[in-house]
Amino acid sequence: MKRCLTTTFSLSLGLTLLTAGAPALAAAESAQPLAMRGIMQDLGRHMQTVTLAIAREDWALVEKTAPLIAQHPQPPLMEKTRILRFVGTNMGKYKSHDHKTHEAAHELAQAAKNKDGMAVIAAFQSVQTGCYGCHQEFRKPFVEHFYGAR
Ligand code: HEC
Known part of the structure; x- marks a missing residue:
């Protein structure tokens, strides 16, 4: 019973x-919060490190930090699948922002290696343009989709 x-x-x-x-x-x-947010926060910190390193003309630090921006970690597979499902037919655009940012970060590393300050600054701007491009297009709908409007 x-x-x-x-x-x-x-x-x-x-x-x-x-x-x-x-x-x-x-x-x-x-x-x-998604792992994606932590990855983004790390990217933000790396960009701050680079800004300060440029001010100090510490090209070695720029060179060391740029690959952390270029090869940032990926969200876990489950989350990645959810993100890719959300991005859907805009996949081409989403990936293109990501790709541009990676390429610019590689240029940043190379310019720092050459100790070419002006090239470092130009590449840094390209990196920021890459971040901004994706944020402008995807951040708001992303946050609304995964966290609800805020
Ligand atoms: C391919 C798209 C894409 C690219 C490229 C990208 N981001 Fe993001 N970023 C996002 C999305 C989507 C969010 C919103 C994530 C969230 O709120 O969980 C975000 C949010 C952020 C945030 C806010 C995190 C928070 O705590 O709310 C920071 C900081 C950030 N990104 C930094 C960067 C930097 C720096 C770069 C370039 C080096 C970059 N991102 C490139 C898509 C991108």
Whole structure:
């Protein structure tokens, strides 16, 4: 009898979770920041490092930091899939912003290696243009999609 009660209980609990659980889970998921946000925050920090390094003409530090911008980590596969599904038919544009940013970061590293200050600054501007391009086009809808309007 005891066992039977437990079964009934877990069955009804299971049903409750099935019905009410789905939206609750979705809400919890959207409240949790994506790994993407942490990756972006790191990119922001690397850009700050480069700004200061340029001011100090510390080309070695620029050279060391640029690859961290060029080869930033990817979100985990599950999250990446969700992001790619969200980007959908705009994939070409999204990837192109990413690609431009990577290319500019490589140029940044090369210019720093050459200790060519003006080229470093020009490449840095290209990197920022890459970041800005994607943010202008995708950030707002991205945040709305994954976190709800804010
Ligand atoms: C291909 C698209 C893309 C590129 C390129 C890109 N970003 Fe982002 N970035 C995003 C998206 C989407 C968000 C919103 C993520 C979120 O709020 O979870 C974001 C958000 C951010 C944020 C805000 C994070 C926060 O705490 O809200 C920072 C800082 C940032 N990006 C820095 C950069 C820098 C620096 C670069 C260039 C070196 C860059 N991003 C390039 C798509 C991009």
